[in-house]
Amino acid sequence: MMEEVLKRVFRYGAFRDGQRQIVESVLAGHDTVAILPTGGGKSICYQLPSYLQPAGLTVIVSPLLSLIEDQIMQIKRRGERAVAKLTSLESRDQKEEILRHLNQLRYLYLSPEQLAAPQIQQRLAEIKINLFVVDEAHCISQWGHEFRTDYAKLGEIRQRLSNPTCLALTATATAQVEQDIIRGLALTQAKRIRHSVNRPEIQLIVEQTEPSKKDEVLSRRLETVNRPCVIYTTTRKEAERIASIVPQAAYYHAGLEPEDRQLIQQQFLHDEIDCLVCTSAFGMGVDKGNVRTVIHYTMPATIEAYMQEIGRAGRDGQPSTAVLLYAPGDQQLQQFLVDKQYASLLWIDQVTQYRGRGESFEAIEQRLHLDPDDPAYRLLKGQLTEGKTKSQIIEWQEERKKIRLRELMQMINYIQNMFCRRAFILEHFDERPVVQDRCCDNCGTITMDEPVVRTGFAQLDWKNRLEEVFFSSRPSV
């Protein structure tokens, strides 16, 4: 039965590790926490049950617009039309239209902000919800690397929707985070299905160097790894700079014009370019199977983020490589970024003072020249609106910062650790170490590739190009 749907609807021959278990658990009505690695086929787990159940809606809460759009595009591509989304992008009229036809939908994707709206909850409460899916569920935990305040309310909201069966999905979660998910979503007798975070097809390499030698090290490394290759940087500027020194590379970050962003993504997906230099803005929901190498020019802030980003390599199961470049002092940028996410003591002091005198947030923003879109300020505003006091906020922030710095320390420990890197990561996620080929540089079992890198570009020729755009896709750039 399940296999038949998998084949007919999703056109897959067989389940991947863990998928069947999750689907069965959900169909049996168990609240389920599923931890599947990136590229493990999460979406099947919540999209499939719907075809084996009587009418009813599957609600999916997802934190990122791009993820939602990508999922919907994939669903529509397989011919399913009964899917809709409620995000900040829909107009009031569009939302009204969707809410009027809820009972005709199979899937509804929502951002947590939209789900928080009372009128939307009210309409959802009136219909039958088969499954309540929380994607990227680690966002609910203050211990997770991407804590989102709106996720904290999901447990309450689920209860208001008469407690539909809940499936919480994430790629990476320590035992602590798993506990927070269960508590935060108020899951009862949750089934825990955990698939190893290990990605055996990816060999792990850390290369330490001096700050001034990093570009050189990168260039040399690129001569030993295969493409398609993704190079992650921390800042946009750095992405642009690296793209200019690496042959045949293009850059991608959130500062590009929307049209340019689409073009670069599509070029990469279609193998028209084979090296992409990007910030963490790239990747969420990008489904490209044949990425052979992920290089971090600078380290991410947490091991969880690192695993997620290198997880973009080798989704086709073929041998792949992850390289992390490190130079002493790299962590300072990350420390700075952590600090920037929270309001300064001065702000907290001034804003609470003016609030105390009954001033509106708008007036205070003007007076203190605060950017209403600054995440640190928005966080502060949110907490004040919730009625937190100054000292509570400061205490909370200090606690958060400590957690973030501890996470950063773990990342540094990963880099400096002298033993098996895979074992280090597995231990971080409370898993047992494994022994395998192509493991890591510390084990000394890595293999080198001999990539063929094209140099120089073909002459620009508009007549030829016009024809290629319309009629043929001969491989040339």
Added chain:
Amino acid sequence: MEKTIVRQVVLEAISRLQNERTDRSLFHLLQGKRSATSLQDAHFYGLEAVFGMLPLKKDRFEQVLHELEHAGWIKREQNLLMTDAGKAQLGSPFLLDDLGGELRGYPMQLWKRVSLMIQSIVCLDEKTFFIPVQQDSGVKEWVKQQIRQVAERSVWKAAVYQELNQALHQLTEREAILITYRLSGLKTGLSFPQLSERLGTDLLSLQLEFVIAWRRCLRVLPEDSLILSLGNDINHFKMTQSAQKTWDLLKQGYTVPQIAERRRLKKSTMEDHLVEIAMYAPVFPIEQFVAAAQYEEVIQITDRLQTFSLKRIKQELTQEMDYFQIRIVLARKVVHS
């Protein structure tokens, strides 16, 4: 200093401002701020074509001005001033006249539709997966509707290919490259940063060059072409929507006080609307606002002093006139000249 297109366009704009406007005025003009003052500046100083076509960030704008000043081409006092060295840099015709700002976004709106139509139809016809090159939901919706009306995809494809091919032959090689390499279909277009690297131009200049190229392409396409037909319903009124409403009521025979009352407009807003209407409407009842003798005198003064500066004109006037009346006269004068 290298003469990039951005510097050239900004320098041209400054020269048109005749030493009579501040850096702020220029900034708003380039941004396309739809305020009465900016619309009026664009109109008086022959800068409609650049209106809204160079939406630089504030610091980037400052940087360009600084560069021009540093090169000795302009001076920055209260107003922006052209130097002789700056004037020597000007060529003819002006690049900025090809930017199409007077069409109020029509060329780029049409580009969004055309590029998404081509990508969608080519990819649907070949059954290949694609990421829509335009993410603007209005454009996506429009294209979706439009595709349904295309009876035979391969015919549409061949026709549009022919139209483009013929039009591009009438442009320069470089212009044709800019357009074809931005298009996506079975090949994916290049991003502006990629093109700027390949063509060795700074990013912003390249984007302007693309706008100019696309605008020229639209101009050489036959009027009944498929491509132009995709833009038939794009609104390119120069007036703001609000002024347009006032204009409609005026045409229905309402008086100015009646309209102000009905639309609850302040006197100053009403005046802004009237100036806008005077600038853009084909006919305008100017006699309702200005006496013939007043009209004549303002015209004489501007011709003599070669200025659009309201203050200087007012100083020279022998008759009593307020700024609103002077603005109305100037607005009509430009229409007629």
